[in-house]
Amino acid sequence: MALELTGAEILVRALKDEGVEYIFGYPGGAVLHIYDALYKQEDVKHILVRHEQGATHAADGYARSTGRPGVVLVTSGPGATNAVTGIATAYMDSIPMVIITGQVHTSAIGSDAFQEVDSVGITRPCVKHNFLVKDVKDLATTIKKAFYIATTGRPGPVVVDVPKDVTANKAEYAYPKKVALRSYKPVVEGHQGQIKKAVELILSAKRPMIYSGGGVILGEASKALTEFTRLLGYPITNTLMGLGAYPATDKQFVGMLGMHGTYEANMAMHECDMLLNIGARFDDRVVGKVELFSPGSKKIHIDIDPSSISKSVRVDVPIVGSVGNVLGEMITLIKAARKQPDKAALAGWWKQIDQWRAKDCLRYDHKSKLIKPQAVLEKLCQLTKGDAFVTSDVGQHQMWAAQFYKFDKPRRWINSGGLGTMGFGLPAAMGVQLAHPRATVACVTGEASIMMCIQELSTCKQYGLPLKIINLNNRYMGMVRQWQEFFYKGRYSHSYMDALPDFVKLAESFGHVGMKIEKPGDVEPALKEALKLKDRLVFMDFITDETENVYPMIQAGKGHHEMHLSPERELA
Amino acid sequence: MKNMSHIISILMENESGALSRVAGLFSARGYNIESLTVAPTEDPSLSRMTLVTSGTDNIIEQITKQLNKLVDVVKLLDLTEGPHIEREMMLIKVKATGEAREEIKRLADIFRGHIIDVTGSSYVIELTGPGEKIDGFIQALDGKAIMEVVRSGVSGIARGAKSLKV
Numbered sequence: 001m002a003l004e005l006t007g008a009e010i011l012v013r014a015l016k017d018e019g020v021e022y023i024f025g026y027p028g029g030a031v032l033h034i035y036d037a038l039y040k041q042e043d044v045k046h047i048l049v050r051h052e053q054g055a056t057h058a059a060d061g062y063a064r065s066t067g068r069p070g071v072v073l074v075t076s077g078p079g080a081t082n083a084v085t086g087i088a089t090a091y092m093d094s095i096p097m098v099i100i101t102g103q104v105h106t107s108a109i110g111s112d113a114f115q116e117v118d119s120v121g122i123t124r125p126c127v128k129h130n131f132l133v134k135d136v137k138d139l140a141t142t143i144k145k146a147f148y149i150a151t152t153g154r155p156g157p158v159v160v161d162v163p164k165d166v167t168a169n170k171a172e173y174a175y176p177k178k179v180a181l182r183s184y185k186p187v188v189e190g191h192q193g194q195i196k197k198a199v200e201l202i203l204s205a206k207r208p209m210i211y212s213g214g215g216v217i218l219g220e221a222s223k224a225l226t227e228f229t230r231l232l233g234y235p236i237t238n239t240l241m242g243l244g245a246y247p248a249t250d251k252q253f254v255g256m257l258g259m260h261g262t263y264e265a266n267m268a269m270h271e272c273d274m275l276l277n278i279g280a281r282f283d284d285r286v287v288g289k290v291e292l293f294s295p296g297s298k299k300i301h302i303d304i305d306p307s308s309i310s311k312s313v314r315v316d317v318p319i320v321g322s323v324g325n326v327l328g329e330m331i332t333l334i335k336a337a338r339k340q341p342d343k344a345a346l347a348g349w350w351k352q353i354d355q356w357r358a359k360d361c362l363r364y365d366h367k368s369k370l371i372k373p374q375a376v377l378e379k380l381c382q383l384t385k386g387d388a389f390v391t392s393d394v395g396q397h398q399m400w401a402a403q404f405y406k407f408d409k410p411r412r413w414i415n416s417g418g419l420g421t422m423g424f425g426l427p428a429a430m431g432v433q434l435a436h437p438r439a440t441v442a443c444v445t446g447e448a449s450i451m452m453c454i455q456e457l458s459t460c461k462q463y464g465l466p467l468k469i470i471n472l473n474n475r476y477m478g479m480v481r482q483w484q485e486f487f488y489k490g491r492y493s494h495s496y497m498d499a500l501p502d503f504v505k506l507a508e509s510f511g512h513v514g515m516k517i518e519k520p521g522d523v524e525p526a527l528k529e530a531l532k533l534k535d536r537l538v539f540m541d542f543i544t545d546e547t548e549n550v551y552p553m554i555q556a557g558k559g560h561h562e563m564h565l566s567p568e569r570e571l572a
Numbered sequence: 573m574k575n576m577s578h579i580i581s582i583l584m585e586n587e588s589g590a591l592s593r594v595a596g597l598f599s600a601r602g603y604n605i606e607s608l609t610v611a612p613t614e615d616p617s618l619s620r621m622t623l624v625t626s627g628t629d630n631i632i633e634q635i636t637k638q639l640n641k642l643v644d645v646v647k648l649l650d651l652t653e654g655p656h657i658e659r660e661m662m663l664i665k666v667k668a669t670g671e672a673r674e675e676i677k678r679l680a681d682i683f684r685g686h687i688i689d690v691t692g693s694s695y696v697i698e699l700t701g702p703g704e705k706i707d708g709f710i711q712a713l714d715g716k717a718i719m720e721v722v723r724s725g726v727s728g729i730a731r732g733a734k735s736l737k738v
Contacts, residue, residue, distance in 0.1 A: 120589060125600050129643040132589070149643060182738060183585055183646040307637035310630070 007136040007167040008033035011100065014143040016043040017175040020071050022062060022434055023047070024055035028075025029115060030102025033167040047434065047463060050455035052079050054427035056086020057453065060095050061428030064414045065389055066435045067220060069096040069150050076102040077115030080161075081122065085421060087157050088126035092418025093241060094218055096155035098146045099123075103163040106134055119161045128156030136169040144176045153186025154305040155218055186304065190321030190329060198276075198300045198317045199333045205274030206345035207352075208234040209294075211257065211286075214241030214417070215279020215303060221324035222246070222410040225278065228327050231334060232341055235353055237265040239280050241417040244407035249386065254353060255362075257560075258286040260399040260550050263361035264353055266560040269294050271352070277301040279323040282313040283418075284556075292559030302326045361552045361565055362403055370545035371520050373397060373472045376527075377404040380442060380470060383527050388440040388468075389414065389432045393425035393449030396478035397470075399550045401444040423452030426469070430456060433465045440468065440531065447473040447541075448497050457510040460537050468530050469539045471503060474546040482549045507539035518543045573628035577606065579651040579658060579728045582621040582639060583736055586612050590619065590644040597642065603627065603635055607660075607725030618646065618738065622727045647736055655731040661700045663688075665720040666713060668695045676717070683709045694719065 005013065011034055015023065024047045027035045038046050049055040052074045059070025070090075074083045080101040090097045104113040120132045129149050131142050139162070146158040202208065210232075216225050222245045229236045229252055236246050237257040246253055255262030257269055269275065275297040280286070282301075287293045290312055299315040301308075302323050309318040319326055364374045377400050380388070386406045391414040392398040398415055407413045414432060416424040429443040450471055460467060472478075480495040504514030513536050517526045523542070530538040551566040584590050591610055598605050606624040613620050625635060632650065639645055651658070668676050668690075680687055680697050683705065689696035699709055703726060710721065730736070 121592070124589075124593060124596055181643070184643045305641070307634065307641050309637075311634060 003173065004170040005173045006033065006037070006170050007139050007162065008037035010136065010139050010171065010173050011143065011162065011167065012037040012041060012044060013173055014140050014175055015071065016041070018143070018147050020044055023071040023073050024049055024058040024062075024431065025073030026052050026055060026075065026079060028079050028102060030076035030104060030164045031073060031079075031167070033164065034073065034100075034102070046073070047430070048459065049427065050458050051453065052082035053085050053423060054430075054453050054456045054459065056083045056097070056099065057089065057421075057424050057427035058431035058434075059097055060086060060090045060424075061391060061414050061431030062435050063090075063095050063097055063431075064428070065411050065432040067411065069098055069147060070431065072097065072099040074099070074101055075115065076104055076119070077117045079115075080117055080119040084122060084126065085423075087123055087159065089416050089419045089421045089424060090157040091126045091128070093214060093416065094155050095157065096150040097157040098143075098150050099157060099159045101159060101161045103132070103161045105165045106163045107165070109163065119159065123159045126157075127159050130159035130161065132161045133166055134163070136166050136171040139166065139171070140173060140175050141179065144179045145181065148179050148181075149184060153184075187306070187320050188304065188322040188325055190302065190319045190326040194317055194319045195326060195329050196333065198319060199330055199337065201274055201298050201300060201317060202232070202276060202330070203334065203337060203339045203341060206342055207271060207273040207349045208232070208276070208341075208346075209268050209272035209274065209297070210234050210236040210276045210278065211239070211269065211280055212236065212242045212245055212278040213239040213280025215323050216242055216245040217410045219279060219304070219323045221279070221322075221327055224324050224327040224331065228331050231331060233346060234341070235268055235350070237261065237269065239283070239286055239417075240402055240415065242280060243402060243413045244410045247408040248406035249408055254357070256402055258283075259288070259554050259556070260403065260552065262403075263359050263552055263563055263565065264356035266552075266554065266563055267356045268353055270560040272297045275299045277303075277315070278327070279303060281308045282311070284312070287313060288554050289557050289559055292561075294560070359565065364548075364566070368520065368545060371517065371523060371542055373400050373474070373542070373544045373548055374404050375520065376470060376472060376523055376542050376544070377401055377444065379524050379527055381405045383524075383531060384440050384442070388412070388442050389429075389436060391415065391425045391429040391432060391441070391443045393445040393452075394420045394422045395446050395449060395480075396474075396482065396548075396550050397444050397446045397449070397472040400472070422449040425449060426453050426467070427456045429467045430459060430463075430465050433467055434463070442468045442470055444470045444472070446478060447471055447475065447500055447503070448477040454506070457507065457512060457537070461511040464535070465537060466533070466535050467537045469537070471539065471541045472544050473500075473503070473541050474544045474548065475500065476546055479550070485549070503539055503541040507537070512537040512539055514539045514541065516541045516543065573630065575626050575628060576632070577624060577626045577652070578632050579656065579726060580623045580625065580636065580639070580648060581651050581728055581730075581736055582623060582648040583613075583646045583738065584619050584621060585644040585646065586617050586619040587644055591621075593642050593644055594621065594623070594639065597638055598625070601634075601638065603631065609725040609727055615738075622725070624726050646738060649730065649736050651728045651730055656728055657731060658702050658726050658728040659700055660703050660706055660726050661698065661724040662706045662709075663696060663698055663722040664710070664718065665694055665696050667693060667717045667719060669693050672714070672717060676713070679709070679712055683712075685709065
């Protein structure tokens with residue numbers, strides 16, 4: 001007879017058998033048995049965060065930078081509710097995560113017990129799936145199912161709620177090698193007929209455009225995408241979530257698209273006659289006004305999630321399947337096809353795109369006496385040779401990082417795209433650094449965002465995580481200020497961050513290195529010095545021009561051809 | 573595009589919380605539920621749900637896709653897409669005194685209802701049929717006589733030999 005283990009031991013063994021390297025968590029009453037089981041082993045390493053939101057973002061950063069699922073352990077009640085923001089963040093960006101939440105004793109469920117909350121109910125709308133384990137005999141299988149669901153199909157977070165008595169009760173331990181669910185069978189192979197139809201359209205295009213998203217990164221299909229795009233010689237744009245899936249320094253790359261995308265990317269989206277969407281979801285920040293979106297194009301959409309197809313934009317050829325498989329098949333078909341892209345038409349199209357490119361839409365004032373945030377990021381990219389892991393928070397700094405850091409590899413750009421979670425950057429960077437101990441990990445943030453999870457500086461100290469924090473400090477919630485300037489006649493309602501801390505002293509008090517940079521000429525030396533401090537976290541507080549805005553910009557609800565460039569060259 | 577009523581038949585895992593996943597999906601995405609019935613099938617591990625909703629073709633397409641995406645949903649079918657049968661059951665309590673007693677009994681007979689509870693002043697009538705028939709019976713009754721209406725919501729099944737099974 002196999003050895004009987006407690007639920008807590010089963011849980012930890014299951015994580016080990018699942019190959020889990022790190023779990024991010026915070027102890028509490030309902031999970032004390034689990035923490036005791038963790039204490040007695042060394043295979044699964046636990047990272048103690050300072051707030052459960054930090055645990056979920058750290059696990060998320062770990063997952064985004066490795067492709068492996070992030071794992072979180074929190075207690076019942078407030079532990080679970082604090083984790084919700086991070087769970088929703090992962091859900092919106094389809095990040096594989098397994099979150100184990102403690103729960104009160106099964107006999108106390110529903111009695112408004114101390115630290116009781118309906119975790120399954122609270123997380124239901126922001127998880128791919130969730131479970132409440134009522135019997136210790138089901139625990140190992142449920143953990144297996146959770147990992148299986150989280151990592152297959154369109155990935156996402158899965159919550160497993162485990163009552164305290166379940167972690168104390170005993171059962172035989174056997175970890176299933178595989179699970180099959182009759183109700184869950186994601187489609188990964190694209191429909192042959194649809195793929196053929198799509199290839200026909202792709203090869204007939206005169207003004208083709210490839211628009212790829214986070215699905216390419218999640219589906220490990222960057223190589224296939226690069227081969228496919230180079231084979232055709234077509235222009236390609238990436239969404240915010242898809243940056244790095246195609247090398248940004250390649251000449252076929254026309255930059256990011258959407259609200260703060262490049263002029264050339266958005267104009268090409270508007271004017272193309274064939275639009276191929278690969279693993280993106282026609283998000284509202286990309287599409288703008290649906291009625292005005294890419295009006296003259298035949299549209300093809302490859303997505304692993306059928307519900308993403310025709311949700312907002314109707315397409316001519318939908319293909320459900322994993323982007324890697326579908327691109328692989330398309331490459332084979334294109335290589336075998338007699339028909340080839342129309343070279344003359346393509347040359348004309350590129351000429352048009354190069355004219356749009358010549359507007360140099362990301363240009364900014366290089367002679368300013370104030371530090372321009374764009375200059376900091378351009379320099380960061382240059383000094384790290386475009387090969388650092390860059391996490392960001394949410395707002396202007398996020399858009400500038402996306403515009404000015406040229407990502408040539410997937411999984412280097414880590415940001416909260418869908419939910420737009422301020423506070424994401426620092427804890428996410430912790431997860432990235434743990435997964436890549438020798439890599440340079442930069443957290444690009446602003447003085448408003450960083451305050452939302454600032455407590456994690458303490459976690460960084462405990463585990464010696466040498467992050468490079470680039471705080472673009474403009475004394476405003478910059479994106480809010482920008483919208484108030486544009487759309488509320490400059491009534492800056494509650495967007496000024498008054499009573500800011502002295503970030504240098506703050507970093508030092510946590511045991512880190514702090515720097516304050518106030519002059520454009522000091523930017524490069526400061527970055528160089530910080531990057532040299534390989535084993536220290538450096539908090540760089542860049543005092544930037546508070547009036548700087550993110551351009552180009554398409555206002556919400558407008559079409560791609562209605563872009564605004566920066567005021568110096570502003571037309572409309 | 574016109575809003576059309578659709579009857580969606582869903583085979584799902586008989587797990588606690590499965591119903592709330594469906595109900596939650598509808599409220600979170602702003603879809604209508606006109607009626608919903610659910611009960612276990614001959615296989616106790618599966619439940620069969622019949623859901624009546626309405627929307628444009630695009631909305632119905634999203635509803636079926638989103639429902640299919642729920643991990644607990646095994647299979648589903650939009651019954652409205654083919655020939656099907658729908659039935660609803662109603663229990664209605666009416667005042668039955670004096671001359672009205674005979675009149676209500678006759679009306680129930682016309683609609684093939686059954687009187688299943690009788691007191692000196694009331695009847696409970698059981699009536700089964702498509703929604704319009706039930707609406708019709710309610711219309712035919714004197715509104716003041718109606719004491720209580722309990723409708724089961726629509727249950728439906730496709731015509732022909734094909735079936736929605738695992």
